[in-house]
């Protein structure tokens with residue numbers, strides 16, 4: 555497949571890394587910054603341009619700029635799309651706006667990926683509008699399956715939901731990891747040992763949750779001896795409202811996705 559990314563930032567780089575590792579694709583990127591173009595060409599062997607080339611109907615164009623930049627980008631490439639399949643990974647911006655900015659183009663799929671795509675462990679929500687050819691929906695899923703798991707979404711609002719869970723989710727996990735590393739350093743460990751202890755704990759706990767027939771609440775209870783040490787830690791987390799704060803943060807994330815859609819999909 556010939557796949558061109560418009561925007562060569564964090565998320566495009568993560569997906570390109572996964573696609574390059576899979577091999578078998580012609581990969582291109584259009585990116586404003588020369589240093590990023592050079593790095594992407596060096597790291598993943600992609601052809602990197604400062605301006606969009608002309609596309610053809612058997613190509614895939616991935617819109618990977620910030621939502622606020624999308625209208626200008628779409629209007630800039632509308633005349634040279636050549637009927638290509640367009641995948642948008644931008645938060646918020648809806649298919650109807652994309653189609654309008656792309657002169658009525660209808661081959662559009664929305665995707666909400668996440669950065670673990672970089673190591674082939676991404677999770678993506680994919681929304682293909684009703685009326686889109688099944689083959690196009692399948693192509694979008696196939697591109698994202700190259701870098702991880704794919705969840706098909708029946709409604710466009712599902713993109714907002716996925717954003718709050720897995721799209722932004724890696725940041726929540728890194729936030730928790732940061733907090734635990736800081737806590738380990740406070741216990742007296744040097745930074746490298748703290749990192750090894752914490753990442754090892756995350757790896758092991760996730761793998762155990764995957765492999766165990768038990769649900770995660772039971773796995774947590776199994777660590778928590780009556781009258782023991784974990785009980786104290788969890789009691790403090792509950793007292794401080796950690797679970798409620800996480801749920802509220804996810805609600806706010808989803809609300810921002812909807813808000814971005816409303817703000818940016820109007821023109």
Ligand SMILES: NC(=O)C1=CN([C@@H]2O[C@H](COP(=O)(O)OP(=O)(O)OC[C@H]3O[C@@H](n4cnc5c(N)ncnc54)[C@H](OP(=O)(O)O)[C@@H]3O)[C@@H](O)[C@H]2O)C=CC1
Nearest residue numbers: 561562563564565584585586618619620621643644645667
């Ligand atoms: N980061 C993430 O974890 C995720 C991001 N997304 C979505 O992916 C999209 C990209 O996000 P992210 O990679 O983080 O953003 P970045 O800002 O890292 O990447 C976008 C890149 O595109 C460049 N750019 C801007 N305008 C153009 C243009 N006209 N032509 C070519 N390149 C251009 C930007 O330059 P400049 O910096 O100068 O503007 C920047 O280098 C967003 O819409 C976001 O919602 C979705 C899921 C997860």
Ligand SMILES: O=C(O)[C@@H]1CCC=N1
Nearest residue numbers: 644645717721722723
């Ligand atoms: O923070 C953002 O807006 C993007 C979308 C999902 C993850 N990063």
